[in-house]
Amino acid sequence: MFFKGVGTAAPPQRYEQRDCWAALQSSRRFASLTPRSRALLKKVLTGANGIETRRLALDDLQDAFDLTPDALHARFEANAPVLAAAAAERALADAQESPARIDALLISTCTGYLCPGLTSYVAQRLGLRPDVLSLDLVGQGCVAALPNLRAAHALLSGGACRRVLSVCVEVCSAAFFLDDDPGVLISACLFGDGAGAAVLGPSPSPKYRMEWKSSGSLLKPGERELLRFVQKDGMLRNLLAPRVPALAAEYAATVADEVLERAGLRRSQVAGWVLHPGGRDVLRALRERLGLGDGALRWSEAVLREFGNVSSASLYFVLEAALHDSPPNGHWWMASFGAGFSCQGALLEVEL
Numbered sequence: 001m002f003f004k005g006v007g008t009a010a011p012p013q014r015y016e017q018r019d020c021w022a023a024l025q026s027s028r029r030f031a032s033l034t035p036r037s038r039a040l041l042k043k044v045l046t047g048a049n050g051i052e053t054r055r056l057a058l059d060d061l062q063d064a065f066d067l068t069p070d071a072l073h074a075r076f077e078a079n080a081p082v083l084a085a086a087a088a089e090r091a092l093a094d095a096q097e098s099p100a101r102i103d104a105l106l107i108s109t110c111t112g113y114l115c116p117g118l119t120s121y122v123a124q125r126l127g128l129r130p131d132v133l134s135l136d137l138v139g140q141g142c143v144a145a146l147p148n149l150r151a152a153h154a155l156l157s158g159g160a161c162r163r164v165l166s167v168c169v170e171v172c173s174a175a176f177f178l179d180d181d182p183g184v185l186i187s188a189c190l191f192g193d194g195a196g197a198a199v200l201g202p203s204p205s206p207k208y209r210m211e212w213k214s215s216g217s218l219l220k221p222g223e224r225e226l227l228r229f230v231q232k233d234g235m236l237r238n239l240l241a242p243r244v245p246a247l248a249a250e251y252a253a254t255v256a257d258e259v260l261e262r263a264g265l266r267r268s269q270v271a272g273w274v275l276h277p278g279g280r281d282v283l284r285a286l287r288e289r290l291g292l293g294d295g296a297l298r299w300s301e302a303v304l305r306e307f308g309n310v311s312s313a314s315l316y317f318v319l320e321a322a323l324h325d326s327p328p329n330g331h332w333w334m335a336s337f338g339a340g341f342s343c344q345g346a347l348l349e350v351e352l
Contacts (some may be wrong), residue, residue: 005095196316
C-alpha cells in the first residue's frame, strides 16, 4: 500500500490560548468551578504547555459554554461533514485523483454520532460513485487513524479495492464538558477541531514514494478507565488520568520495537518520526522513552503548537507537516495511541 495524497482541514476560527482563558473567565460556568479548578485552568491556558492556538468551530468563544446535548450535537452535525470533505478534497488534489476513481471511503470519529454515518454525507459532497464501499468507524478515540489505515491496507491487499480514501474528523468542541475533575479541565484546554485524509493505493504517488511496510498494535482493556469518554447528562465527558503520558510512551516503544525487530531495524535507523501529538507531557515522555534527540519530534510539536490535539485527525496533520519540511528519505515510524488503552504503529519507507 502506498500513500498517494494527504490533506487536512480545520475551521477558519483560530483562537489563542489566552483568548480561551479570557472567554472562560467571563462565562457563567467559570463561577461554578472551585478555586482549585480555576487555578488549574489558568495555569494550562496561560502557561507554556506546548499549545499556542487552536482551531475551533465556534464563531464566538462564548458558544463553547452552551453545554446542552442539542447544541453540541448540532455543532458536530454542521461541521464534521464539511471538515471531512474539505480534507478529502485536498488529499485527492494532492494525489491527482478523481473522486470517481475511489472504491472505498473509511471515516473515523469519536466526537459525535450520525445515522446514516459521516460516509453518507462526505460521499455526497465529494460526488463518489454510488457503489463505493463505505465504512464508518467510531469509538476509537485519538488512536483511530492507524486502525483506519490498517483497514485500508486490508482492502487493498485483498484486491477488493484499487483506491481507498481514509478520513479522520473530530469536532472536539462538540464534546466539550466542564466540571471540577482535573482530567476534564485539562481536556478542555488541549483539544481542537479538524480533519485529515489520505488517498491510498497499490502504486506510489507521482510526487513521492511512501510505502506502508508493516504495522503492529497493543490493546490494554484493563486500563480503559484511564482514558475514555463517558456519558454524563446526555453529553460526552473525557476521562484523562495523570498516568496517560507515561503509558503512551511505554506502549509506543513496545509496539515500535516489536515491528522494527521484525523488519531487522533499530530505532537509530528510523529517519522520521510521525507521532500523535497528544500533549506537551506526552511528547516529552515519548522523547525520553524512545531516546530521541532534539528536533526528532519537530513535526508533532509544530502541529500541537498551532492546532492543539486534534484527536484522531492529528496524525494526518503531522504527516502533512513532514511532507512540507524537506524530510529525510528512509524508514519512518508512525504511531498513535488513545482510548482503550490502545497503541498502534506502522513502518513506512519513504523516498521523496
